[in-house]
Amino acid sequence: MPTLLLEIGCEELPASACREAARQLPGLCEKHLGAAPEQLLIGPRRLALLARDLPDRTAEELRRGPAESIAFDDDGRPTKAAQGVARGAGLAAGDLDRREGYVWATVPGVRLAETLPARLAEVVRGLAFGKSMRWTADGPRFSRPVRWVVAKLDDETISVELDGVPSGARSFGHRFTSGEVVIAHADSYLETVRAAGVEPDADERRTTIVDALTRIGGWSDPGEVLEEVVYLVESPVVLQGAFDERFRALPERVIVTAMQSHQRYFPLGGARFAFVSNGGDPDLVRVGNERVLEGRLEDASFTFERDVALGIDGLAGRLGSITFAAGAGTMADKAARLERLVDALGGGDATREGARLAKADQAAELVREFPDLQGHIGAEYARLAGYPEAVCRAVEEQYLPDTAGGPLPESEGGRVLAVAEKIDNLTVAFSLGERPTGTRDPYGLRRAAIGLCRLAIASGFPIDVGALVTTAHGVLLNQRAAVTSDAPADVSDFVAERLEGVLDVPVEFVRAARGAGLPTLGQTATLAEALVALPDDRIGPIHTAYTRASRLAGKESDQAAADLNPALLTEEAERAVAAALDRAAPEIDAALAEGEIERALAAAAELAAPLDRFFEDVLVMAEDTAIRANRLRLLVDVRETLGRLGDFAQIPR
Amino acid sequence: MALSFQDMISALERYWAGYGCVIMQPYHTEVGAGTFNPATALRSLGPRPWRAAYVEPSIRPTDGRYGENPFRFQHYYQYQVILKPAPSDVLDLYFESLGALGIDLTAHDVRLVEDDWEGPTLGAWGLGWEVWIDGMEVTQFTYFQQFGGLELDLIPAEITYGLERLAMFLQGKRSAFELEWAPGVTWGDVYRESERQWSAYNFEYAPIDVLSRRFDEHEAECLMLVDRGLPLPAYDQVLKSSHTFNLLDARGAISVTERASYIGRVRTLARRVAQLYVERELGADTAA
Numbered sequence: 001m002p003t004l005l006l007e008i009g010c011e012e013l014p015a016s017a018c019r020e021a022a023r024q025l026p027g028l029c030e031k032h033l034g035a036a037p038e039q040l041l042i043g044p045r046r047l048a049l050l051a052r053d054l055p056d057r058t059a060e061e062l063r064r065g066p067a068e069s070i071a072f073d074d075d076g077r078p079t080k081a082a083q084g085v086a087r088g089a090g091l092a093a094g095d096l097d098r099r100e101g102y103v104w105a106t107v108p109g110v111r112l113a114e115t116l117p118a119r120l121a122e123v124v125r126g127l128a129f130g131k132s133m134r135w136t137a138d139g140p141r142f143s144r145p146v147r148w149v150v151a152k153l154d155d156e157t158i159s160v161e162l163d164g165v166p167s168g169a170r171s172f173g174h175r176f177t178s179g180e181v182v183i184a185h186a187d188s189y190l191e192t193v194r195a196a197g198v199e200p201d202a203d204e205r206r207t208t209i210v211d212a213l214t215r216i217g218g219w220s221d222p223g224e225v226l227e228e229v230v231y232l233v234e235s236p237v238v239l240q241g242a243f244d245e246r247f248r249a250l251p252e253r254v255i256v257t258a259m260q261s262h263q264r265y266f267p268l269g270g271a272r273f274a275f276v277s278n279g280g281d282p283d284l285v286r287v288g289n290e291r292v293l294e295g296r297l298e299d300a301s302f303t304f305e306r307d308v309a310l311g312i313d314g315l316a317g318r319l320g321s322i323t324f325a326a327g328a329g330t331m332a333d334k335a336a337r338l339e340r341l342v343d344a345l346g347g348g349d350a351t352r353e354g355a356r357l358a359k360a361d362q363a364a365e366l367v368r369e370f371p372d373l374q375g376h377i378g379a380e381y382a383r384l385a386g387y388p389e390a391v392c393r394a395v396e397e398q399y400l401p402d403t404a405g406g407p408l409p410e411s412e413g414g415r416v417l418a419v420a421e422k423i424d425n426l427t428v429a430f431s432l433g434e435r436p437t438g439t440r441d442p443y444g445l446r447r448a449a450i451g452l453c454r455l456a457i458a459s460g461f462p463i464d465v466g467a468l469v470t471t472a473h474g475v476l477l478n479q480r481a482a483v484t485s486d487a488p489a490d491v492s493d494f495v496a497e498r499l500e501g502v503l504d505v506p507v508e509f510v511r512a513a514r515g516a517g518l519p520t521l522g523q524t525a526t527l528a529e530a531l532v533a534l535p536d537d538r539i540g541p542i543h544t545a546y547t548r549a550s551r552l553a554g555k556e557s558d559q560a561a562a563d564l565n566p567a568l569l570t571e572e573a574e575r576a577v578a579a580a581l582d583r584a585a586p587e588i589d590a591a592l593a594e595g596e597i598e599r600a601l602a603a604a605a606e607l608a609a610p611l612d613r614f615f616e617d618v619l620v621m622a623e624d625t626a627i628r629a630n631r632l633r634l635l636v637d638v639r640e641t642l643g644r645l646g647d648f649a650q651i652p653r
Numbered sequence: 654m655a656l657s658f659q660d661m662i663s664a665l666e667r668y669w670a671g672y673g674c675v676i677m678q679p680y681h682t683e684v685g686a687g688t689f690n691p692a693t694a695l696r697s698l699g700p701r702p703w704r705a706a707y708v709e710p711s712i713r714p715t716d717g718r719y720g721e722n723p724f725r726f727q728h729y730y731q732y733q734v735i736l737k738p739a740p741s742d743v744l745d746l747y748f749e750s751l752g753a754l755g756i757d758l759t760a761h762d763v764r765l766v767e768d769d770w771e772g773p774t775l776g777a778w779g780l781g782w783e784v785w786i787d788g789m790e791v792t793q794f795t796y797f798q799q800f801g802g803l804e805l806d807l808i809p810a811e812i813t814y815g816l817e818r819l820a821m822f823l824q825g826k827r828s829a830f831e832l833e834w835a836p837g838v839t840w841g842d843v844y845r846e847s848e849r850q851w852s853a854y855n856f857e858y859a860p861i862d863v864l865s866r867r868f869d870e871h872e873a874e875c876l877m878l879v880d881r882g883l884p885l886p887a888y889d890q891v892l893k894s895s896h897t898f899n900l901l902d903a904r905g906a907i908s909v910t911e912r913a914s915y916i917g918r919v920r921t922l923a924r925r926v927a928q929l930y931v932e933r934e935l936g937a938d939t940a941a
Contacts, residue, residue, distance in 0.1 A: 011744060011765070012764070012765035012766075012767075012782060014767035015767070016767075044765075131769065131780065133779070133780040133796055133798055133808075134798065134808055135739060135796055135808050136738065136739075136808060137738065137806055137807055137808065143780075144780065145741075145796070147741065175748075175763075176748075176758040176759050176763060177759050232764060232766065233764070263788055275788070277762040278762055278763075278764050279759070279762060280759070280760055280761045280762040280763075280787070281760045281761070284760055284761060284787065285761060285762045285787050287787075288761065288762075288786065288787025288788060288789060288822065289762075289787050289788035291787075291789075291825070291827060292787070292788040292789045293788070294827065295724060295821075295827060298723070298724065298827070299722060299724040299725065302718070302721070302722045302724075302725075321905070326911075
């Protein structure tokens with residue numbers, strides 16, 4: 001079978017576009033060529049594919065024409081209708097078949113090469129990029145301009161019709177060390193472009209880079225730039241460089257960020273780095289790159305020294321002139337709220353000191369240059385000022401976890417401050433009416449809420465969102481912030497809802513546990529886990545008792561008496577339920593207060609049997625309105641008592 | 654021997670003049686980048702082809718460092734080339750221009766790194782790259798897609814050379830102050846004192862009240878001129894309001910939320926001017 005090559009020659013594509021193309025090309029080939037490519041060759045200047053098992057000809061196609069009576073006249077001669085059908089299929093009218101009262105045209109398959117120009121153009125046009133552009137008026141859209149297309153079926157050149165983009169056997173090698181190359185045969189493509197200084201295979205380039213880095217040793221890639229670098233070069237050469245030791249006075253992460261985010265270098269530890277060039281004289285290229293990195297570090301040093309001259313306390317003193325959010329005061333106001341929240345969370349002196357200094361680096365010039373290093377830079381400045389490590393760690397870890405799956409704070413102070421930081425952000429945004437909607441969440445509130453859930457679960461830290469929000473809101477009011485006079489009531493729910501995604505528990509059980517209205521996130525999480533772990537024979541009776549009680553009491557609860565009157569309990573079965581309730585209710589409360597969910601569930605289960613009998617023996621909707629109201633009250637009490645363990649109606653059975 | 658700063662500019666002028674560009678001079682009011690010069694911003698709009706090249710002083714008040722930091726200035730130079738429509742060999746033309754500066758492209762690591770450009774005050778965006786030579790960003794290259802909120806008919810390519818960085822690369826210097834501007838005269842000799850004084854003005858003495866009032870006045874004047882059908886003078890008021898905003902920003906007089914509102918106001922002006930400019934361009938075409 002013949003080999004097909006398609007090469008889309010582009011101006012330098014971003015790494016993300018290369019990855020999009022790599023994901024889409026197999027499907028596009030299946031759709032338009034009838035087979036997936038055997039090999040994808042993806043790089044910044046060319047998206048290429050080789051396919052080896054394509055059918056030689058397209059399949060025959062059977063088309064149904066009009067009814068025989070319409071296709072042929074009374075004398076059996078083909079009508080215009082029949083001639084039209086035949087012409088459309090490239091046949092003579094005499095070639096039409098007659099079956100089942102209709103005429104049929106069998107369209108023969110054609111050679112693959114004849115259909116490729118149109119079909120390959122469809123493959124190219126089918127690529128869709130997150131960000132695309134035009135480069136000519138009314139021209140196609142692509143991630144960057146397409147400048148040539150090569151298509152070969154073995155040694156046959158296929159011309160692909162793509163809005164004026166030249167197509168033939170002409171390709172290009174390395175942009176500077178090579179020039180035009182002619183692809184003689186699809187099977188010789190790799191050899192030809194490699195000879196022209198281009199490695200078209202992303203996997204090969206990655207292997208070359210990683211092998212070379214490994215030979216050097218000690219490399220790291222905390223910013224994950226390797227996957228971008230693979231798509232920045234066609235001819236990777238790994239080189240090493242070094243910078244002046246004096247720059248190591250800078251916080252290490254500042255150096256690493258300058259190397260990685262700005263320059264796509266790989267730190268080698270100490271004052272050394274590795275980088276990947278796309279060619280050139282290694283000595284010249286190394287010297288140039290060293291000069292650039294030192295320039296960046298020199299620039300950062302200027303900024304760093306100005307900040308350090310002010311010191312962390314000097315920076316903190318400037319927070320009064322930095323707005324945190326319009327209507328919610330300054331960064332100094334925010335720091336004051338954090339201190340109050342730390343107190344409410346039972347944080348110690350070091351953590352309160354951390355709260356006072358938490359936002360100081362927002363006044364630092366270095367944070368303006370390296371915004372991702374907020375918190376870290378503050379911690380470094382606190383260390384330089386001689387603050388205890390517990391204070392510095394709290395400042396450092398306040399933003400953790402900063403992604404849904406990112407690491408949690410490790411220090412006690414970090415955990416407390418991280419909770420306070422997130423509670424404050426949520427309180428301020430909700431109090432200003434800035435709730436996230438749909439995909440709009442500019443303040444990262446969902447991430448903050450997920451962070452709170454993870455902090456509660458992982459650290460067992462008691463986080464009573466409602467109470468903390470009330471505290472923060474109270475401070476906001478004292479600070480005369482332009483917020484609603486009532487604390488936003490929906491933050492607790494907004495946060496607890498995130499438990500559904502964070503816990504590895506079916507959502508119905510999380511919803512049931514949320515229905516218990518337990519004060520802290522951790523208790524809700526533990527309850528959800530306990531409910532899902534409960535065997536059927538234990539949850540069953542509680543579930544039945546709860547749902548039966550709430551079904552009856554729910555409908556008629558407005559008729560229930562305000563309080564249970566023991567004197568009106570006429571039947572033995574209802575007295576038994578009341579007695580069981582008297583025992584169970586305080587036991588459940590006590591158990592929950594001590595976090596003993598198992599014990600609470602066991603107490604709840606004691607209500608099941610008396611309630612069963614109650615429903616058999618007692619008519620709730622009695623004629624006597626006082627008795628009826630009393631019985632309804634009894635059921636409401638049962639529902640409320642069991643409801644402390646969750647809204648069992650959420651759990652499907 | 655590497656080119657001096659002024660010889661580098663002459664070489665670029667010769668190269669782009671040879672290609673058929675109109676060689677223009679810097680615009681007469683402050684702009685943050687050569688893109689804002691009407692020779693790029695307005696000429697990108699409408700159906701007429703256009704090729705121009707010029708030096709543009711880039712005025713960015715917040716970037717000043719009193720002449721103390723050899724990498725940050727409130728005033729530096731760009732060399733701006735605008736080719737509308739973008740020829741299909743535009744990248745080759747650019748690389749040849751580096752050759753004209755004496756750069757051996759096979760001896761260095763020259764590459765294009767994704768850089769999507771957005772000018773929020775102009776309602777403009779485009780896709781392109783930063784051009785790195787041995788890790789130094791020396792040029793921004795952009796295919797404009799939109800200006801003043803309007804889709805462009807003819808896609809222009811914009812090439813913006815950062816002249817100080819390019820000269821640092823060419824001359825192998827670690828500080829812009831040490832660049833040779835002319836034989837025996839450094840960049841620092843020419844501009845260091847200017848950086849010190851202008852930083853003082855930008856950060857300490859630019860009068861906030863007066864500037865706030867001026868912003869409103871420029872805005873009103875722009876709209877008045879749009880109503881009179883004069884897009885070119887109206888556009889100058891866009892530039893002046895934009896620069897006034899930059900000064901207020903440097904004075905720390907703008908909070909984060911106010912910032913968005915100021916940018917939105919300038920963008921609205923840019924849109925009005927762009928629409929009027931295009932209407933008149935199309936009208937002129939029909940009349941001819």
